[in-house]
Amino acid sequence: MKVFVQIPCLNEEKTLPLVISTIPREIPGVDSVEILVIDDGSTDRTIEVAESLGVHHFVRHSGNQGLARSFRDGVDYALAHGADIVVNTDGDNQYPQAEITELVQPIIRDEADIVIADRQTSKISEFSPFKKLMQNVGSGVVNIAAGTHLPDAASGFRAYSKSALYRLNVVTQFSYCMETIIQAGNKQLRIASHAITTNPKTRESRLFKNIFQHMFKSGLAIVRSFLMFKPHVPLGWLAFITGVLGAVPFVRFLIYLIQGESGGHIQSLIFGSAMLVASLLSLAILVIADLQRTNRVLVEESLERIKELQYGPAKPQAGSAPVDESAASAE
Numbered sequence: 001m002k003v004f005v006q007i008p009c010l011n012e013e014k015t016l017p018l019v020i021s022t023i024p025r026e027i028p029g030v031d032s033v034e035i036l037v038i039d040d041g042s043t044d045r046t047i048e049v050a051e052s053l054g055v056h057h058f059v060r061h062s063g064n065q066g067l068a069r070s071f072r073d074g075v076d077y078a079l080a081h082g083a084d085i086v087v088n089t090d091g092d093n094q095y096p097q098a099e100i101t102e103l104v105q106p107i108i109r110d111e112a113d114i115v116i117a118d119r120q121t122s123k124i125s126e127f128s129p130f131k132k133l134m135q136n137v138g139s140g141v142v143n144i145a146a147g148t149h150l151p152d153a154a155s156g157f158r159a160y161s162k163s164a165l166y167r168l169n170v171v172t173q174f175s176y177c178m179e180t181i182i183q184a185g186n187k188q189l190r191i192a193s194h195a196i197t198t199n200p201k202t203r204e205s206r207l208f209k210n211i212f213q214h215m216f217k218s219g220l221a222i223v224r225s226f227l228m229f230k231p232h233v234p235l236g237w238l239a240f241i242t243g244v245l246g247a248v249p250f251v252r253f254l255i256y257l258i259q260g261e262s263g264g265h266i267q268s269l270i271f272g273s274a275m276l277v278a279s280l281l282s283l284a285i286l287v288i289a290d291l292q293r294t295n296r297v298l299v300e301e302s303l304e305r306i307k308e309l310q311y312g313p314a315k316p317q318a319g320s321a322p323v324d325e326s327a328a329s330a331e
Helices: 016-022 046-052 069-082 096-101 127-145 162-167 177-187 209-227 232-258 266-311 325-330
Strands: 002-009 033-041 057-061 083-086 114-118 157-160 191-195
Touching: 002 016, 002 069, 002 096, 016 046, 016 096, 033 046, 046 057, 057 069, 057 127, 069 083, 069 162, 069 232, 069 266, 083 162, 096 114, 096 157, 096 325, 114 177, 127 177, 127 209, 157 162, 162 177, 162 266, 177 191, 177 209, 209 232, 232 266
Parallel strands: 002 033, 002 083, 033 057, 114 191
Antiparallel strands: 083 157, 114 157
């Protein structure tokens, strides 16, 4: 059993030593723990610091490509080098790395496919009341979309099994956090939560400029995931609401017509017609989205088989030969 701990970094030379020094090197049930640093276009000494601390696994981006791409490239590297579990943490030392030992245990015991750290955001002093509220609202919306009951859907401190990573496909460019939960929930993967306490804040987030930008981008990712996995929810409600709004003016016009007072209500009919057209368009888009969902399922099944051919079986089979890491590295 091999665990890869991947650390996405953007100019983290000051905090990276704190992160790497506290990552456990021995975990019950694990043969080896490897550290992978993903340099997302750093302009400081992040790489030099990591090398001086004994890290020899790196993914380097020539420029800043974002957290989602860093996560995806790190996962590809880890799987290519024989990872059975991939833990994602941050380079700003937000998370207590010692908790990795407990974070991976449900996967080792085959009780979960994904384990997400619960930061217990209501207890974080750096979070304003508004931010705590938005964290709860965001987690609630994600839970509705995924059919889960996770207390902290935005947490980036997570452990993924190899089989889970075969079934997840990150397509957003902003953050993988919300998207992977919604995908995992709709694919019936087992998701567990592990409560932690975060370390003191070391810097402002570089992922977004302010909480409103984060809300906007996270909202887009959630809506996109909804349309991918449950298009009937947003489009069905949109068709129903616009249909009702379109029917009311026509019913009102018919009542006036029966009473002989139909004149002067053309504006209502125009509004009703527009709403009914919007309702029909929503239904048409819903049909198209449902057909695309069928095509997406077939594509994802093909991608899963390709990953098995590229990285080996999701779970080692009895009597199977070990993966030749040197060959995988050469590729």
